[in-house]
Each structure stands twice: as structure tokens, then as C-alpha cells.
Amino acid sequence: MPPWILGEERFNSVYPHKGSIKALWETKWKFCSSKSIYPFHDGAFEDFEPIFEKLIAENINDPFTDAYTSAFTPVVDALEKEADAALASNQAGRASDLYRRAAVVLRISRFPYVSPTTRPSNQAKRAAFNRQKDLYLKASALWTPVLKEEVIPHTHRASNDGPSIPLYIRLPVEASASNPVPVVFLMTGLDGYRPDNSQRTHEITNRGWAAVIAEIPGTADSPADPADPESADRLWSSVLDFIAQRPELDDARVAVWGLSAGGFYAIRAACTHRKRLIGAMAHGAGSHHFLSPEWLSKVNDHEYPFTITDSWAEKYGYETTEEFIRDSQKKFSLVETGVVDQPNCRLLLLNGVDDGVVPIEDSLILFNHGGPKEGRFFEGMLHMGYPNSLPVSYKWLEDLLSPNASEVKN
Structure with missing residues (x-):
């Protein structure tokens, strides 16, 4: 490297x-x-x-x-x-x-x-x-509108996957069978889960979209087998099937927003589920280098509040951190496994250039694989590129989901 x-x-x-x-x-x-x-x-x-x-x-x-x-x-x-x-x-x-x-x-x-x-x-x-x-x-x-939990069957489950998927769902008041609304499907992160996205759901529903929130494999209440790289694909298939069955939701206008560790899955879904998504946003995403032994040897010293490698190891289904550091890149990297060599739906990559949790190289490497990508990277900013990345994210979603609507100020 x-x-x-x-x-x-x-x-x-x-x-x-x-x-x-x-x-x-x-x-x-x-x-x-x-x-x-x-x-x-x-x-x-x-x-x-x-x-x-x-x-x-x-x-x-x-x-x-x-x-x-x-x-x-x-x-x-x-x-x-x-x-x-x-x-x-x-x-x-x-x-x-x-x-x-x-x-x-x-x-x-x-x-x-x-x-x-x-x-x-x-x-x-x-x-x-x-x-x-x-x-x-x-x-x-x-709240108005309310946010509710709905537990759906994991219809695509296999191997060690669990039988059901807990979701949080928040619909704008105007959503109905006669007025199906676009969907922002939030994939949560390593430490942020379904109850940690209030402001995002306010912003989403205020724009007339629905928010659907699910946790990523290996975290919180996710039923997906953390040790199986393909368990996420089955998980998202079950969620997207559920969205397609809800008359208030427009399954032709579903955008994924992957947050931090969830950004890894947004990239993957942009390839594996490209025909079912209008777009995907990978926000603070790792893809390849973040799993390298060189990066993992120093990441615990960087900006994350506490150590992170032990949590990553358990999240990816490893019994020991040593095994995770040694083997995870070959097993899970979206580059090593060829996932990102497939075509993709519209895919926006967002991050801070000075990210010490996942290197900015993990966004840049994707421009050399698969279909065209979009990117916005913020000089001097840390992981996720906050606060500058948020107006960009909402503007991109507005152009994608409600291109003829008047702009909503954040």
C-alpha cells in the first residue's frame, strides 16, 4: 500500500x-x-x-x-x-x-x-x-407522523439467518395506496441502530418520503448471519420484497442510504440489487483497505472514541480479533470478492478526506471498478464528513426522488 x-x-x-x-x-x-x-x-x-x-x-x-x-x-x-x-x-x-x-x-x-x-x-x-x-x-x-416498529418475515433466509427482521418505519402523512411515496431505506452502522436516526426521519418525512430503517449484519437485532458475506443480500431482498408489498410505498423509487459501516452494504446493494434501487448513498463507507492488516494495526489509535477492531471482529462473525485481522479482507472486501466489478445503480460516495476510521482510499478505489460512481469528499473533515456532507446528501436524494419538488432547506 x-x-x-x-x-x-x-x-x-x-x-x-x-x-x-x-x-x-x-x-x-x-x-x-x-x-x-x-x-x-x-x-x-x-x-x-x-x-x-x-x-x-x-x-x-x-x-x-x-x-x-x-x-x-x-x-x-x-x-x-x-x-x-x-x-x-x-x-x-x-x-x-x-x-x-x-x-x-x-x-x-x-x-x-x-x-x-x-x-x-x-x-x-x-x-x-x-x-x-x-x-x-x-x-x-x-410524533406527527409517528414512527413505528414492524417485524417482517425474513423470506429469503438461509443457513444461519434468523426468521424475522425488525424494522422502523415512518411514513409522511400524505402516504396512501392512491399516493405511494418514495422510500429512503437506511442501513445503520456499527454503533448507531434503529433508534438513533430521529433527525434523519424528520428530514425524510418532511420531504414527503418514507423512512425504512434496518440494522446491518452482526449488529443489534439483525437476523443475518454475520459470518456469511452473502447474508446481507438475502436480508435486503426480504426488506425490498416487503416494501414492494406495501401500497403506500413506491417500490420504483427506493434509495438506500448506508451510514458508516452501513455504507459498506450500500455499495454492495448498489451492485447486487441494482435493478431494484433508484440509487444508493454510501456515507463514510469502507470497501477494501479498511480490512487490511496494515490499516487495522493502527485504527484503534485514530478518531473512533474507543477501540474498534474487537467490535468489528464480532460484527463480521469471527471468534477472535486476530483471525479477523488476518482473514477478513480476503473474505469480505468488495474488491477482492469482485462485487464492485458488477454494474451498479447510481451510487454516491460521501466522506471526509481525513477519515481515520475507514480510509478515503476505500471510496477512491471504487472509481476503478464496475459502473460509473459519483463522489463528494471533504478536505479536512473526519469520518462521515460531518457537518458538510449532510446538505449534499439531502440535495442528492431530492434530485433522485423528487426532482420536480421545491427545495427543502435543512
């Missing part, structure tokens, strides 16, 4: 937030929480400051421990109690806000990864995630 576009110095450096919760909070997350940006989007700073003061005071630095996860529980309990009282007093708007805030606190408590498995090490995170979903659905039931 030639020198990384990230630069040798950054590639080999340990980013300043690494090593302790105190460093993470003071150099990175305190600002993110105060601005309600990833991973604190939809949250409130006043909920998080006392939690992180407690974590720092008690020197709790490992997010994969029960001690970390349980430190968030008292704030969740207080917010839920306040939300219940507001709902009982017919203050639906306040109740919804409080349930949502509690769900965001639970998001950070179960961060960075929840596995579909029932390993003992996953139990506290799983319990926090289950509670997050419950509180989130209480909040979203009070």
Missing part, C-alpha cells in the same frame, strides 16, 4: 482523546454533547455532564464493562419518571422529549457496540439497548 492520504504522521499517531474517559470527555465528547452532535445527537448536555463527572471520578475507563453501562442508569430512571408524569398530565410534547432524552442516554450507555449474540459479555449492553428501544418508541409514538 502506498502512503495513506491521511498522512503518515496521522496514520501512526495516537489521537489525543485515547486512553481515558477523562481525555475523551475533555478533548472530544464534552463539545459533542454541548452541541448535540454525534454520538449525542438528540441528547441534552445537562443529562451527560454529571454522568461523565462520575465516570472520571471513579476512574471507569473501559466502555465495555458493566460499570460503565450502569453509570448511566440513574439519569435514565429520573428522565423516564419525569416523562411518565408529563404523559399522565397530558403534556405529550414534554413527555416525548423526555423519553427521547432518556433513550439517548441509553445509547451512550450501550455504546459502542451491541451484538446480536447472547454472550455473557454482551448482557448489560443488550439490556440497555432493549430499554433504549422501549423508551424511543414511547417518544416516537407521540
Whole structure:
């Protein structure tokens, strides 16, 4: 591999937030929480400051421990109690806000990864995630339009796939059998799941589109066999069949939006399901180099809040991280396996040039394979290219799904 576009110095450096919760909070997350940006989007700073003061005071630095996860529980309990009282007093708007805030606190408590498995090490995170979903659905039931969960059969399941697929669905008020609406199919990431996309669903439904959200193989509630590279293809076939059967949804205008680790699957779907999609957006996507032993040897030192290789290993169905580092590129790379040598539907690649989670080379390499691609890459920006990438993403979707509609301001 030639020198990384990230630069040798950054590639080999340990980013300043690494090593302790105190460093993470003071150099990175305190600002993110105060601005309600990833991973604190939809949250409130006043909920998080006392939690992180407690974590720092008690020197709790490992997010994969029960001690970390349980430190968030008292704030969740207080917010839920306040939300219940507001709902009982017919203050639906306040109740919804409080349930949502509690769900965001639970998001950070179960961060960075929840596995579909029932390993003992996953139990506290799983319990926090289950509670997050419950509180989130209480909040979203009070929205206009509402967001609901629907569990559909996995009709294309095979081998070790599970039997059903849980989705979140939010339809604009104008959607009906006589007025089917375009669909944005969100494929979630390694640490962001179905309850973590409120603002996206607001933006989508405000534009007259439906939002359908599913989790990617190896994460959260996904039934797909994480060790089988083709399980994702079966998963998306089942979801797209469901969309085609819903009269309120226009299955001729379905666009995929893959977020971070979900971007990998958006690229794959753009090839494997090209005839069923009007377009796909791979936002912060890995494709090939991110699975190389060279990249994996340094990625834990980069911008991701915590270590990431152990979570990636479990997400891709490996028993050990060492085996993942050694073998995953040959098995899962979209270049090595030839997936991206197929034709593709319209495919937009979005990312920050200085991404330290997946290298920008993983977007650039795709222009040498398969059909034409579109790309927009942001100098000086990190993973996902936030915040500059979001207006571009919505404008691209508008041109794709509602080309004659008046522009919606973000």
C-alpha cells in the first residue's frame, strides 16, 4: 500500500482523546454533547455532564464493562419518571422529549457496540439497548407522523439467518395506496441502530418520503448471519420484497442510504440489487483497505472514541480479533470478492478526506471498478464528513426522488 492520504504522521499517531474517559470527555465528547452532535445527537448536555463527572471520578475507563453501562442508569430512571408524569398530565410534547432524552442516554450507555449474540459479555449492553428501544418508541409514538416498529418475515433466509427482521418505519402523512411515496431505506452502522436516526426521519418525512430503517449484519437485532458475506443480500431482498408489498410505498423509487459501516452494504446493494434501487448513498463507507492488516494495526489509535477492531471482529462473525485481522479482507472486501466489478445503480460516495476510521482510499478505489460512481469528499473533515456532507446528501436524494419538488432547506 502506498502512503495513506491521511498522512503518515496521522496514520501512526495516537489521537489525543485515547486512553481515558477523562481525555475523551475533555478533548472530544464534552463539545459533542454541548452541541448535540454525534454520538449525542438528540441528547441534552445537562443529562451527560454529571454522568461523565462520575465516570472520571471513579476512574471507569473501559466502555465495555458493566460499570460503565450502569453509570448511566440513574439519569435514565429520573428522565423516564419525569416523562411518565408529563404523559399522565397530558403534556405529550414534554413527555416525548423526555423519553427521547432518556433513550439517548441509553445509547451512550450501550455504546459502542451491541451484538446480536447472547454472550455473557454482551448482557448489560443488550439490556440497555432493549430499554433504549422501549423508551424511543414511547417518544416516537407521540410524533406527527409517528414512527413505528414492524417485524417482517425474513423470506429469503438461509443457513444461519434468523426468521424475522425488525424494522422502523415512518411514513409522511400524505402516504396512501392512491399516493405511494418514495422510500429512503437506511442501513445503520456499527454503533448507531434503529433508534438513533430521529433527525434523519424528520428530514425524510418532511420531504414527503418514507423512512425504512434496518440494522446491518452482526449488529443489534439483525437476523443475518454475520459470518456469511452473502447474508446481507438475502436480508435486503426480504426488506425490498416487503416494501414492494406495501401500497403506500413506491417500490420504483427506493434509495438506500448506508451510514458508516452501513455504507459498506450500500455499495454492495448498489451492485447486487441494482435493478431494484433508484440509487444508493454510501456515507463514510469502507470497501477494501479498511480490512487490511496494515490499516487495522493502527485504527484503534485514530478518531473512533474507543477501540474498534474487537467490535468489528464480532460484527463480521469471527471468534477472535486476530483471525479477523488476518482473514477478513480476503473474505469480505468488495474488491477482492469482485462485487464492485458488477454494474451498479447510481451510487454516491460521501466522506471526509481525513477519515481515520475507514480510509478515503476505500471510496477512491471504487472509481476503478464496475459502473460509473459519483463522489463528494471533504478536505479536512473526519469520518462521515460531518457537518458538510449532510446538505449534499439531502440535495442528492431530492434530485433522485423528487426532482420536480421545491427545495427543502435543512
